Amino acid sequence: MSTLVEDTILRSKKISKGRAPCCDKVGLKKGRWTSEEDKMLTDYIQLHGEGSWRSLPKNAGLLRCGKSCRLRWINYLREDVKRGNITSQEEAMIVKLHGAIGNRWSVIARHLPGRTDNEIKNYWNSHLRRKIYCFMKPSTSNCDTLPPIDIAALNAAASSKRGRSGGRGRPTQVPIQEEDKNNNNTSNQYSHSDMNAHDLFGKMHQRKENPDEAEAISITGSRSWSQNHRQEETFDGIGLDAYCEMSSGDTNGKAGFCTNMDGEGEASGPFEWLDDEVMKLNYMFENGMLVNPTCSENNSMEREHGYGMNLPTSEDSKSGVWSSELNYTESGEWHNNNNNNNSSSTSSGNSVYDYQWTVWDISASAQSHNQWNLQYSEESQMMTCLWDATANGEVNNFHL
DNA sequence: AAACCGTACAACCGCCACTAC
DNA sequence: TGTAGTGGCGGTTGTACGGTT
Structure with a gap:
């Protein structure tokens, strides 16, 4: 009987909310990741590899949504993620690519080794967009x-x-x-x-x-x-x-x-x-x-x-x-x-x-x-x- | 010192494409 | 062929933090 009720509830959830959520968010932690969580995630992925994000949190003992784990890993924990300020070369590339293709951050990120789409998107929104809007404003x-x-x-x-x-x-x-x-x-x-x-x-x-x-x-x-x-x-x-x-x-x-x-x-x-x-x-x-x-x-x-x-x-x-x-x-x-650095431009x-x-x-x-x-x-x-x-x-x- | 404000960025959310069944 | 599961993407939000009043 309880199974029937559960099935009915599940079905009604699906009907009323469209797709089922990626995970059951009840009891899951949100917000900033702690260093302990980072270590648990890193250790698990180094042992078992990436993938199966849905089941990963449970297997790794994390009270996090699979999506959250994936994002944390991809954007911050992976070894090949480059930290630190965006260089002028990278900035020029972002500007150029954004001008060509718009907000396709993941595509832009592929051309910037070590940079993630999220980082580039944030950089654009917080730095470059303002600068570029400013240049449209007459200042001379x-x-x-x-x-x-x-x-x-x-x-x-x-x-x-x-x-x-x-x-x-x-x-x-x-x-x-x-x-x-x-x-x-x-x-x-x-x-x-x-x-x-x-x-x-x-x-x-x-x-x-x-x-x-x-x-x-x-x-x-x-x-x-x-x-x-x-x-x-x-x-x-x-x-x-x-x-x-x-x-x-x-x-x-x-x-x-x-x-x-x-x-x-x-x-x-x-x-x-x-x-x-x-x-x-x-x-x-x-x-x-x-x-x-x-x-x-x-x-x-x-x-x-x-x-x-x-x-x-x-x-x-x-x-x-x-x-x-x-x-x-x-x-x-x-x-x-x-090769020479004399260019004034x-x-x-x-x-x-x-x-x-x-x-x-x-x-x-x-x-x-x-x-x-x-x-x-x-x-x-x-x-x-x-x-x-x-x-x-x-x-x-x-x-x- | 406290309140306020702006900025940077980590994280979340909803949607879509792809794929396996 | 249709459907559900999954990963991935881009938009948006929340919050920590530093500067200013």
């Missing part, structure tokens, strides 16, 4: 034309759009799969969430390989939202109101829209994607993926004053500035191409500010359409190590 007299960024409002807008998403795969702000279910135009339709750096890279490559066939892509710095709406949202302070439009080659695309090949699309609210996507676009600026024809490589004024990360020029590539100086090999080793500390900066007069460029052109420039090729492309430009693999 040269940037007076640009209003300051209201970071608090940005974050508020971003967080208000996010539920507790979690999960692997695409970190959705918009339920894309649901979106796809509800319409038939999935082949050429892009949502803001889809419109990430990865997609843009692929499309840029397509453009390069088949300029006549591939979709036209334009990235335009623009204040495209209605004045009323912007005022309501108190987002007057946005410094980089870039929006993406993807159309059949003319100006069918609409600001902030998901458009298909016919220029049809559904408007989304402004700023939904700013928090992440603008940053990604910004990284593309930084990495030379977007080339402003009004900014010549030799424009020293632009290169000397700080608004945005400096685009590595072909000259930079030759002289060892930026990424050409630092390579990461397949074997997981850092390789410094620059090398990072002097753990700050993205150590890179060179340049001025991007986004406000001015926003006044005309299509002023930002995506170009497959020589400089941009430093990012092409990240993907494979077939002859027709189809991206089929990310080297991450």
